[in-house]
Amino acid sequence: MKLALQNILHDRGRFSVTVLGVSFAVFLMVFQGSLLAGFLQAASRLIDASDTDIWITARGVQAFEFGTALESRVREMAAGVPGVMQTSRVCMAFAVYRTPIGKQQVVALVGADPNVGKRFPVPDAPESAEKMSPDAVLYDVSDRKQIEVAALPAEVEINRHRASIEREIQGYGAFLGVPFLFTSYRNAIRYLDFRSDQAVYILLRTDRRYPLSQIQQSLKQKLPEVDVLTRDEFAHKSRMYWTIKTGAGGAILTAAVLGFLIGLVVVSQTIYANTMENLEEYATLKALGAPQAFVARIVLAQALICGAVGSVLGLLAVVPSINYAKSLIPWIHAPWWLPAAMVVPSLAMCSLASIVSVRSALTVEPGRVFRA
Amino acid sequence: MPNLFLGVEGASVTFGQQDARVCALRDVSLSFEKGTLSLVTGPSGSGKTTLLSMLGCLLSPDEGSVFVDGVAVNGLSEAERTVIRQKKISFVFQAFRLFHSLSALDNVALGFEIRDPAAPGRKELALDLLLQFGLGDKLQQEPNELSPGEKQRVAIARALAGNPPILLADEPTASLDAEAGRNICQILRREVDEQGRTVVVVSHDPRWEKFADRTITLCDGRVEEEVAVL
Ligand SMILES: Nc1ncnc2c1ncn2[C@@H]1O[C@H](COP(=O)(O)OP(=O)(O)O)[C@@H](O)[C@H]1O
Numbered sequence: 001m002k003l004a005l006q007n008i009l010h011d012r013g014r015f016s017v018t019v020l021g022v023s024f025a026v027f028l029m030v031f032q033g034s035l036l037a038g039f040l041q042a043a044s045r046l047i048d049a050s051d052t053d054i055w056i057t058a059r060g061v062q063a064f065e066f067g068t069a070l071e072s073r074v075r076e077m078a079a080g081v082p083g084v085m086q087t088s089r090v091c092m093a094f095a096v097y098r099t100p101i102g103k104q105q106v107v108a109l110v111g112a113d114p115n116v117g118k119r120f121p122v123p124d125a126p127e128s129a130e131k132m133s134p135d136a137v138l139y140d141v142s143d144r145k146q147i148e149v150a151a152l153p154a155e156v157e158i159n160r161h162r163a164s165i166e167r168e169i170q171g172y173g174a175f176l177g178v179p180f181l182f183t184s185y186r187n188a189i190r191y192l193d194f195r196s197d198q199a200v201y202i203l204l205r206t207d208r209r210y211p212l213s214q215i216q217q218s219l220k221q222k223l224p225e226v227d228v229l230t231r232d233e234f235a236h237k238s239r240m241y242w243t244i245k246t247g248a249g250g251a252i253l254t255a256a257v258l259g260f261l262i263g264l265v266v267v268s269q270t271i272y273a274n275t276m277e278n279l280e281e282y283a284t285l286k287a288l289g290a291p292q293a294f295v296a297r298i299v300l301a302q303a304l305i306c307g308a309v310g311s312v313l314g315l316l317a318v319v320p321s322i323n324y325a326k327s328l329i330p331w332i333h334a335p336w337w338l339p340a341a342m343v344v345p346s347l348a349m350c351s352l353a354s355i356v357s358v359r360s361a362l363t364v365e366p367g368r369v370f371r372a
Numbered sequence: 373m374p375n376l377f378l379g380v381e382g383a384s385v386t387f388g389q390q391d392a393r394v395c396a397l398r399d400v401s402l403s404f405e406k407g408t409l410s411l412v413t414g415p416s417g418s419g420k421t422t423l424l425s426m427l428g429c430l431l432s433p434d435e436g437s438v439f440v441d442g443v444a445v446n447g448l449s450e451a452e453r454t455v456i457r458q459k460k461i462s463f464v465f466q467a468f469r470l471f472h473s474l475s476a477l478d479n480v481a482l483g484f485e486i487r488d489p490a491a492p493g494r495k496e497l498a499l500d501l502l503l504q505f506g507l508g509d510k511l512q513q514e515p516n517e518l519s520p521g522e523k524q525r526v527a528i529a530r531a532l533a534g535n536p537p538i539l540l541a542d543e544p545t546a547s548l549d550a551e552a553g554r555n556i557c558q559i560l561r562r563e564v565d566e567q568g569r570t571v572v573v574v575s576h577d578p579r580w581e582k583f584a585d586r587t588i589t590l591c592d593g594r595v596e597e598e599v600a601v602l
């Protein structure tokens with residue numbers, strides 16, 4: 001195996017190109033993977049932040065961001081279904097926001113009952129440690145530029161209603177390009193001119209003694225004109241909408257696949273060139289009695305060494321890049337296992353790239369050793 | 373009749389098709405005794421290398437039989453012939469054919485690894501061999517840093533790694549000056565006398581005659597003359 005290593009080290013220029021090809025591929029795969037992971041996470045973030053079991057939406061709602069109002073009676077009817085313990089209301093609609101200095105822009109306003117979930121950003125949650133007024137408005141740190149408040153609390157207008165921005169929160173940045181504002185349910189319906197008790201989503205907490213699917217079934221029968229989804233179903237639906245129906249996921253994946261292919265081509269070219277250059281030595285090895293497996297291992301080892309070194313360099317480059325990208329793309333997210341997992345396709349890529357080279361090394365005739 | 377230790381019987385080899393057909397060996401029968409140094413000589417194109425390739429299990433004759441260590445090897449599969457090469461035969465080439473990226477020591481150690489990948493202590497064994505050949509100060513040198521004579525000594529050390537009974541050399545001194553050439557002759561002679569190795573040298577070089585037990589002259593693919601030295 002030393003031969004494999006030395007062959008690589010002996011051709012530094014080519015080795016650098018190979019390693020660069022691999023690191024480029026790994027970089028792109030991890031970066032795009034983080035975009036996809038972050039995108040998926042962001043696409044269902046508010047749904048996942050609730051700790052309710054069932055979400056009722058208007059028929060055909062594809063994603064949290066595009067809900068339409070439900071009829072008021074839906075909540076009462078749902079509450080009457082056996083196994084439903086608690087209902088809560090969420091409303092979400094686009095609104096016009098006026099900054100303290102009078103600039104106008106569109107925002108997405110989310111209002112929720114305090115019992116929606118511990119992680120769901122509402123000002124009047126019972127656990128809320130730092131006291132703020134129950135009708136406070138919150139915004140995410142990533143939207144600070146667009147919100148344009150100099151100090152908190154700040155007096156602003158939402159749909160021509162006076163509102164008080166009181167808190168900056170973290171982790172609820174959106175990828176819509178439109179800032180999200182969070183407030184209590186009753187405050188939100190005021191800004192949005194909803195009728196009292198009107199909501200976009202009705203969230204249900206259920207009794208564990210009833211099977212969830214059974215409750216869901218009864219709700220569907222009783223409320224045929226709306227969609228009754230478990231929380232995970234709605235989260236999934238929302239993620240699928242954003243990644244597949246908008247084509248965003250496809251675009252992200254295409255770039256990752258492209259990175260893989262470019263790496264594949266670069267590595268196979270350089271490994272092949274190296275193999276061709278050393279073909280006489282492979283013939284010598286065979287003449288001296290080295291079995292085919294021995295020869296194949298050497299070629300493969302060369303590819304894998306390049307793969308391993310390239311992967312490490314790619315990862316070293318991508319981690320700070322993702323951290324830097326967070327300031328521009330707040331929702332980018334690299335799960336801890338993603339960089340590690342990308343080593344697998346990278347090594348697979350190198351093995352794949354060495355197939356042709358292994359074949360040429362295996363088919364070289366040992367008999368040629370006596371020919372000049 | 374018992375099998376030959378090393379040799380060919382009624383071997384014919386042709387290369388190419390139809391008009392381009394070349395008859396490299398015609399009905400050649402030769403036996404090489406264990407523990408002898410045989411010199412094969414003859415004009416260029418007479419079939420010397422072809423004969424050596426057959427003895428080295430690198431080439432099968434179209435007709436006739438080849439024996440290596442008393443075993444008929446024609447008819448064996450490529451993998452089986454590889455095992456015979458691995459265990460019994462080693463080669464020395466005119467162009468040395470060292471592994472360019474490995475040091476002298478690693479070249480010889482790789483020789484040991486090929487013969488027995490599981491055997492421990494390759495480095496030490498390789499070191500011993502190189503010291504025997506007076507290369508103690510060239511261990512870490514790469515082939516392109518060695519003189520032709522040193523290269524050939526490293527190549528012989530690599531060939532002797534793992535102690536194969538048979539050594540086949542094709543023009544081993546053709547790329548060397550007189551001094552280095554004589555040195556190689558002495559080394560191979562010593563392997564025959566002290567280790568009982570069987571050596572076949574193909575060469576034009578007349579110097580070999582006084583080191584050989586027997587000289588075989590090929591011409592046009594036939595044995596022209598066999599002279600035993602007493
Ligand atoms: N692989 C080959 N393909 C075609 N012709 C060959 C091949 N090897 C040897 N020959 C021919 O066979 C004849 C004998 O070659 P060779 O054994 O190499 O002779 P020598 O080693 O005595 O110079 C020559 O005419 C050579 O051209």
Ligand SMILES: [Mg+2]
Nearest residue numbers: 417420421422
């Ligand atoms: Mg020849």
